[in-house]
Amino acid sequence: MSESRLARVHAALAEPRVLVRRGEERTLTRANVPAVMLNAAPGAASVTPANALAIGDAYACVRALADAAASLPLHVYRRTADGRERMDGRTADLLRRPAPAVTQANLVGQLVAHLNLHGNAYLGKFKDSAGRVEQLALLAPDRVTPELRGGMPLYTVTGERGRQTTHTDADVIHIRALSTDGLVGLSPVRQCRVALGLSSTLAEHAATFFENDARPSGIVRLGAAGAGTNQDSLSNLRAAWDAKHRGVSNAHRVAIVSGDVDFVPVAMPLEDAQFLGQRELSAQEVARIFRIPPFFIGAKDGGSMTYSNVEQQSLHFVTYSLRPWLVLIEQRRYPLTRTCLPAPLTASSSSTHCCAPTPARGRPCTRRRSTR
Numbered sequence: 203m204s205e206s207r208l209a210r211v212h213a214a215l216a217e218p219r220v221l222v223r224r225g226e227e228r229t230l231t232r233a234n235v236p237a238v239m240l241n242a243a244p245g246a247a248s249v250t251p252a253n254a255l256a257i258g259d260a261y262a263c264v265r266a267l268a269d270a271a272a273s274l275p276l277h278v279y280r281r282t283a284d285g286r287e288r289m290d291g292r293t294a295d296l297l298r299r300p301a302p303a304v305t306q307a308n309l310v311g312q313l314v315a316h317l318n319l320h321g322n323a324y325l326g327k328f329k330d331s332a333g334r335v336e337q338l339a340l341l342a343p344d345r346v347t348p349e350l351r352g353g354m355p356l357y358t359v360t361g362e363r364g365r366q367t368t369h370t371d372a373d374v375i376h377i378r379a380l381s382t383d384g385l386v387g388l389s390p391v392r393q394c395r396v397a398l399g400l401s402s403t404l405a406e407h408a409a410t411f412f413e414n415d416a417r418p419s420g421i422v423r424l425g426a427a428g429a430g431t432n433q434d435s436l437s438n439l440r441a442a443w444d445a446k447h448r449g450v451s452n453a454h455r456v457a458i459v460s461g462d463v464d465f466v467p468v469a470m471p472l473e474d475a476q477f478l479g480q481r482e483l484s485a486q487e488v489a490r491i492f493r494i495p496p497f498f499i500g501a502k503d504g505g506s507m508t509y510s511n512v513e514q515q516s517l518h519f520v521t522y523s524l525r526p527w528l529v530l531i532e533q534r535r536y537p538l539t540r541t542c543l544p545a546p547l548t549a550s551s552s553s554t555h556c557c558a559p560t561p562a563r564g565r566p567c568t569r570r571r572s573t574r
Contacts, residue, residue: 249395251391256402257401259401259499260488264319266498267314267315268314268315270519271311271524271527271531275306296337296338313377317387318390319343320389321387321390322379322386323378324343324346324374325339325374325376327372346358346359348385348386350385356369356370357374376534400484401484404481408477411477413449482501492523493522493523495523
C-alpha cells in the first residue's frame with residue numbers, strides 16, 4: 203500500500219463518527235420492556251400462580267372451589283322428545299376415567315384449580331393410532347401459548363425439553379376465565395397480587411415476630427457499674443439473654459438478673475396489637491378475590507352466624523362462587539363430543555352437565571314442600 207493511500211486511511215479512521223441506526227428507538231419504557239424485567243406493583247410481594255398456594259388464605263379458597271367441583275358427578279346427556287336421558291359410550295367412559303390413575307374428581311378439581319390460579323385451563327386430547335381420543339389430561343398453563351391465525355385458535359405447547367408443537371381445538375380444549383381480549387383468561391393471582399402479597403407478608407411477619415421474640419416484657423439496662431463493660435461482655439450477656447428468652451417456647455418468661463441491673467418493662471407496640479385485625483381484613487380480602495364467603499376459609503364476616511344466614515351463604519357459594527366455573531366447563535363440551543361421539547350424535551343433540559344443586563333444590567324448606 204502506497205504512503206499516500208495509507209495516510210488517507212489513517213485520516214479517515216481519525217475522524218469521529220457516530221453510529222446511529224435510522225428509525226431505531228432506544229428509549230426504554232414500560233411499554234417496550236418485557237413484563238418479566240419489570241418489578242411488581244408497589245407494595246406487592248413476588249406472588250405468582252406457581253407460589254400462590256403457599257399463602258394460606260389463597261390455598262383455602264382454591265381448595266374450597268376445587269373440592270366442591272370435584273365432588274359433583276359429570277354426566278353426558280342426550281336430548282330427546284321427552285326431555286333428556288343419560289348416555290353411555292366413549293365420552294362417558296373418558297369422563298369416568300380420563301387417564302390411567304386419574305379419576306373424574308382429580309381431573310375436575312385440577313381444572314378448577316388451574317382456572318383460579320392461571321385463569322386458563324388446557325385439556326389435552328391424546329389420541330391413538332386410529333385418531334380416537336384415548337386419554338384426557340390437563341396441560342401446564344404456563345407451557346401453552348394461544349394465538350389466533352385466520353380467525354382460528356392455535357395452541358403452541360412447549361414440552362419439557364423445549365420442543366414446540368402447534369395444535370388446534372381438535373387436540374386442545376381451552377377453558378378460560380374472565381378475559382378482556384377473548385383469547386386468554388385473566389389470572390386472579392396476577393391481577394390481585396398486591397392483596398395476596400399483603401397476606402403473604404402478614405404471615406411472614408407473624409412467623410418472624412414469634413421466632414425472633416426475645417422480649418420477656420422489657421429491656422435489661424446496666425447501671426453505673428456496667429458503664430465500663432467491654433463489648434465482649436455485652437455480647438455474652440446478649441447471647442445468654444437470647445438463649446433464655448428467645449423463641450415461642452421461651453416467650454414472656456420471667457427474667458432473673460443479679461448485680462447492678464435494671465429491668466424496664468416494655469409494652470407491645472400499637473401496630474403489633476392491631477396485627478390480628480390486619481390478618482382478619484386480609485383474609486376477607488382474599489376471600490373476596492375468589493368470591494368465597496369468608497366463613498368458608500375460617501375468616502370473620504363481621505356478623506353473627508345463625509342457621510338462616512349460614513344456609514344463605516352456602517347457597518351463595520353454590521350460585522355465585524361454584525356455578526360460574528361449572529358453566530364454563532359445561533359449555534366447552536363441543537370440542538370433546540365432536541371427536542368422541544359417533545356422527546349421528548352430534549354436539550347439538552348431546553350435552554355435558556355437572557350435577558350441582560340449584561338454590562331451590564338446596565333449600566331444606568323447599569325440599570320438604572316438594573315431598574308433600
